[in-house]
Amino acid sequence: MFGSLRIYNYRLYASGQIISLVGVWMQRVAQDWLVLELSDGSPVALGFAASLQFLPVLLLSMWGGVLADRMDKRKLLLWLESALGVCALALGVLDVTGVVELWHVYLLCLLLGAFSAVETPVRQSFVVEMVGRDQLTNAVAINSMMFNGARIVGPAIAGVTIVAIGTGWVFLANAVSFIGVVGGVWLMRTSQLLRSDPVPRQKGQLWSALRYVRGRPDLVTVMLLVFFIATFGMNFYMTLAILARNVFGGDADAYGLLSTLIAVGTLAGATLAARRKTPRLSVFIGSGIVFGVLEIISGMMPTMLLTGLMMIPVGIAMMTFNTTANATVQLAVEPEMRGRVMGIYMLVFLGGNPVGGPLMGWLGEINGRAPIIIGGAVSMVVTLTAWVVLTRRGVIAKPRLRRQQRDAVVESEETVDAAA
Template identity: 90%
Template sequence: MFGSLGIYNYRLYASGQIISLVGVWMQRVAQDWLVLELSNGSPMALGIAASLQFLPVLLLSMWGGVLADRMDKRKLLLWLESALGICALALGILDVTGVVELWHVYLLCLLLGAFSAVETPVRQSFVVEMVGRDQLTNAVAINSMMFNLARIIGPAIAGLAIVAIGTGWVFLANAISFVGVVGGIWLMRTTQLLRSDPLPREKGQLLSGLRYVRSRPDLMTVMLLVFFIATFGMNFYMTLAIMARNVFGGDADAYGLLSTLIAVGTLAGATLAAKRKTPKMTVFIGSGVIFGILEIISGMMPTMLLTGLMMIPVGVAMMTFNTTANATIQLAVEPEMRGRVMGIYMLVFLGGNPVGGPLMGWLGEINGRAPIIIGGAVSTLVTITAWIILVKRGDIGKPRLRRRQHPQTKPLQEPAEVTS
């Protein structure tokens, strides 16, 4: 179940990543709460902050994928992770010194989003260089387990820390946590990385990636479904804050509790995913339908406790959907296209937030329960529609998506030692 942890470089990466991820989740809770405090509890302000943080994904994630194919991913990650830590440090200093204003948070959300938009496809495509193709599905699942273990620990610590010492110190703690991931990447044995040859710099490489995805109906189906569910159904960074504060009248610790409970579910979902050797389309579609239905039910719960308990199965379904989508995409593409395809994948996964964030914030102004209920309804509807299309095409029942040769490229001659 933890086979990829037997690889030295991945073990270093994972140990540093878990430290950093705890800090990242602490910052997410603190940032959302700081926006609510500076805006007198405005869901719209929270939606704007989310929009600014995810807006750079629309502009930069595909370029991040191009850079991942062209450059040394390890060196690129060292610079990008350091930049993310500096953003956290700046926000922490502004907050602790008492000079922070809402526009400061907005600006740093934009900068953080810019660095994250490039870092995410580089990091995603770097995993296969650490573990190889045979261990990729396991490593993706372990990444999700770490992410969601941190999602349990981080919000719980943040909720208590915000009440006790304020949001500023949480941002500073996150800045320090980046030492873990930067140190892990720095100490890797570069001779053990399973690298493919860097792509030479040429014109039209970004458009080539777009044409490649467009020529693949299997990839298009997965990415369109991910776009709609991520945009409208997975806004928990915002919907849970609105539910905790505006529906149930709770404090930051209530928001932290709801975030922790959904993380319990996502950790369980990631653990189950680690046991699967190959992704299946039936699991992908089924988890999407179940996620949408459970999200609708959770939005109708009469108390915060019942809402929190419903977040556990919601988290299981959400993580099953996400890990299956990620592994399916990575195993379906050629190595020299992986960075660009993952850049496009992160674009559809996060790029809808500039639209979904303000829209859900506006719905939250009308009714605090509306964003989560409507998000679940949209997720259910689009997944059922995708299921009908796949049944008609005869794709349901295949064990996993298969890699297909890009019609505009010559047959690949992949070196035996590069299992990516």
């Protein structure tokens, strides 16, 4: 389950990343809560802040992938992680000194989004250089385990800290946590990195990546489903805050609790994914359908406790979907295209939030439960549609055909044994 951690460079990366991710999750909770405080609890303001943070993905994530293919990914990560830490430091200083205003948060959301849009495809495509193709699926799952382990610890710490001393100190703590990931990348043994040759700079590299994806029906299917489910079904940074404050009348610690419980589920889902050696399309489709159904049910729960408990299976299904999609895309592409294709992948994964965030915020103004229920319905419908289309085209075998194939294999083996 933890095979990639035997690799020295990946151990360094993972050690620094887990420290930084705790800080990142603390900041996410604190930032959402600060926006609600400064806007008198407006879901629209929260949705607008989310859209500003994700808007740069539309413009920069694919170019981040181009840079990842052209340049030294390790050096790029050092600069980009440092820039993210500076943004957290600026927001913390503004908040602690008492001069922070809503437009300050909006501006820093935009800057954070710009750096993250470039950093994400670089970081995603750097994983294979640390561990190689054989350990890539395992490393992607361990990355998700770290991400969701931090998702359990970070929001819980943030909820208590916000109530005790305010949001500003949470931002400052996140700024300090970036020392971990920058230090881990800095100390790597560059001679042990499995680097692919940099792609020479030339015109049309971005368009060539788009044409490459368009010519691959498997990649198109994965990316379309990721776009719809991520845009409408995975807005938990906003929907849980609305449920905690506006539906159940809770405080920051209630939001932290709901975030922690969904993280328990996503951590369990990532742990299960680490046991799978290769991603399967049937698992990808099935987890998308299950995720949509469970999300609808969670939005109908009458109490916060029941909603929180439902977040655990929701998180398992969501993480199974995400890890399978990520590993499928990375293993399906050529090394010289990986950075650009991952840039496209992150665009579809995060790029819908500028639309989904305000839309779900508007629905939250009408009814606090509507965003999560409608998001689940959209996820279920689009995945079912994809399953029907793929089954008719023969990409996914029908249940009866799968049984016939298994029977044929068994019969063949029995024939071979008899002949022997």
